[in-house]
Amino acid sequence: MLTVDQLLEELLKRARGLTQTEVVPAELAFGRVLAQPQVSTISVPPLDNSAMDGYAVRAAECAPDALLAVSQRIAAGQVGGALATGSVARIFTGAPVPPGADAVVMQEYCSVDGDKVQINHQPKSGENIRRAGEDIRPGDTILAAGTRLDAAAMGLAASVGLAALPVYRRLKVASFSTGDELVQPGTALGAGQIYNSNRYTLAGLVQGLGCEWLDLGSVPDTLAATLAALQRAAAMADVVITSGGVSVGEEDHVKAAVEQLGKIDMWKVAMKPGKPLVYGRVVEADFIGLPGNPVSTFVTFVLFARPFLLKRMGVVDVLPKTYWVTAAFDWTKPGQRREFLRARLQAGQGGELEAQLFHNQSSGVLTSAVWADGLVDIDIGHTVTRGELVRFIPFSEVLG
Numbered sequence: 001m002l003t004v005d006q007l008l009e010e011l012l013k014r015a016r017g018l019t020q021t022e023v024v025p026a027e028l029a030f031g032r033v034l035a036q037p038q039v040s041t042i043s044v045p046p047l048d049n050s051a052m053d054g055y056a057v058r059a060a061e062c063a064p065d066a067l068l069a070v071s072q073r074i075a076a077g078q079v080g081g082a083l084a085t086g087s088v089a090r091i092f093t094g095a096p097v098p099p100g101a102d103a104v105v106m107q108e109y110c111s112v113d114g115d116k117v118q119i120n121h122q123p124k125s126g127e128n129i130r131r132a133g134e135d136i137r138p139g140d141t142i143l144a145a146g147t148r149l150d151a152a153a154m155g156l157a158a159s160v161g162l163a164a165l166p167v168y169r170r171l172k173v174a175s176f177s178t179g180d181e182l183v184q185p186g187t188a189l190g191a192g193q194i195y196n197s198n199r200y201t202l203a204g205l206v207q208g209l210g211c212e213w214l215d216l217g218s219v220p221d222t223l224a225a226t227l228a229a230l231q232r233a234a235a236m237a238d239v240v241i242t243s244g245g246v247s248v249g250e251e252d253h254v255k256a257a258v259e260q261l262g263k264i265d266m267w268k269v270a271m272k273p274g275k276p277l278v279y280g281r282v283v284e285a286d287f288i289g290l291p292g293n294p295v296s297t298f299v300t301f302v303l304f305a306r307p308f309l310l311k312r313m314g315v316v317d318v319l320p321k322t323y324w325v326t327a328a329f330d331w332t333k334p335g336q337r338r339e340f341l342r343a344r345l346q347a348g349q350g351g352e353l354e355a356q357l358f359h360n361q362s363s364g365v366l367t368s369a370v371w372a373d374g375l376v377d378i379d380i381g382h383t384v385t386r387g388e389l390v391r392f393i394p395f396s397e398v399l400g
Contacts, residue, residue, distance in 0.1 A: 002269050004270070008307065011266075014279070014308075017168075018312065018314055021035040021036075021167065023167075024165060025163065025164055026158055027154065029154055030154060032148075033146065033168045033313050034144070036166045040138060040139070042138060043133035045133070045134070048129055049129070050128060053092050054091060054104050055089065056074070056083060056088060056089040057123060058085075058103075059125045062121070067117070068088045072090070073089070073090040082099040082100050088117055109121035148313075171209075171211045172239070173206045173211045173237055173241060173309065174233035175241045175243070176215075176217060177292075178221060178244045179245070198243040198297045202243060205298075205399075209306065210313070221245070226245065227257045227260065230254075234283050238286065240286070240288070243297045245292065246291060262280055262283065265281070266278065269300075271303075271338045272338070273300075273363035274340075275296075277290060277304065286312070288308065293364050295342070295363045295364065299375065302320075302398040303398075321394075322392065325392045326348055326353065328348070328354035330384060331382075333383075338378065339378045340375040341357055342358045342361065342372035344358070344373045345374070355392055373394060374393050374394040374395045374397075376390050377393060
């Protein structure tokens with residue numbers, strides 16, 4: 001068996017980035033991956049502007065108890081005239097600072113007396129002024145190629161006037177589940193049957209990455225049916241992902257089908273939940289076969305399929321951040337596989353974040369993944385004592 005790190009390294013070596021691109025409106029670019037770096041042609045802000053509602057002044061004229069005339073009023077979107085000596089300008093947040101003013105005094109420090117204002121504060125030159133270009137200058141690269149666009153990135157692109165963005169096309173991911181026991185929700189369960197939760201888990205995980213999800217549903221437990229589904233999936237998708245059928249049972253046909261139609265490069269990883277996980281190729285499509293237990297499907301997807309898909313999408317930074325938190329549990333049963341335990345964070349007595357384990361860590365208990373905030377990562381053969389620091393992967397890093 002490969003270790004978790006070995007499998008991930010080998011998977012990412014095989015993740016071929018997309019080359020086809022398209023241009024989309026900036027407001028529709030959420031979750032898409034930039035194909036080219038974006039460079040600003042303007043300064044942001046374009047002019048010195050006020051960071052506060054208040055009065056634009058010459059700092060040197062703001063002696064204690066000075067009473068200065070209000071010579072003009074400048075709102076955002078307006079440009080004022082030069083500031084007359086011995087006067088101030090009423091100014092609002094975002095409005096350009098008039099020539100001659102070198103500070104803005106917030107209105108809370110001012111007393112209005114008719115058409116004059118008493119400044120009850122001695123400002124420093126530059127106070128409450130946002131300088132032209134202090135955020136962005138012409139020629140600055142604001143977004144690198146390979147950036148997965150979020151709301152902040154979309155706003156940043158708009159701030160320099162970019163109405164459309166070049167992105168890689170959406171990655172096409174086909175999936176199907178195997179198992180004669182699987183029934184779709186909305187159908188009555190027969191004897192020995194269960195609802196196909198993995199189909200819905202994969203739908204959320206794949207679409208949460210911004211991929212185009214192609215659903216082939218459930219496939220009967222026969223080699224012929226599995227071969228047909230695999231051929232169809234590989235013809236329509238960049239990546240095929242299945243759940244179940246990759247173990248060594250007599251009814252597990254996925255691995256055999258992949259070997260018949262293509263090749264398998266990797267099988268089995270020393271982790272729990274998980275272990276049976278297949279990577280291979282079928283014609284031009286990549287194939288990832290996830291284990292069938294619901295939690296195993298979920299965990300192996302976020303740890304392996306997610307970074308693989310992101311790299312195929314063109315994303316540069318694909319690995320989640322991990323954090324150290326305090327264990328609020330003892331783990332006294334070290335095994336021969338690296339373990340990923342479902343855990344929820346809580347505040348300890350000293351204010352530090354503590355990880356509390358779900359009471360049942362079985363790979364069939366999907367409630368643990370809904371209850372948890374993330375995964376505690378425990379090395380092979382390691383025991384954990386309450387109060388020890390442990391690695392933690394937040395679901396916020398790996399979902400969506």
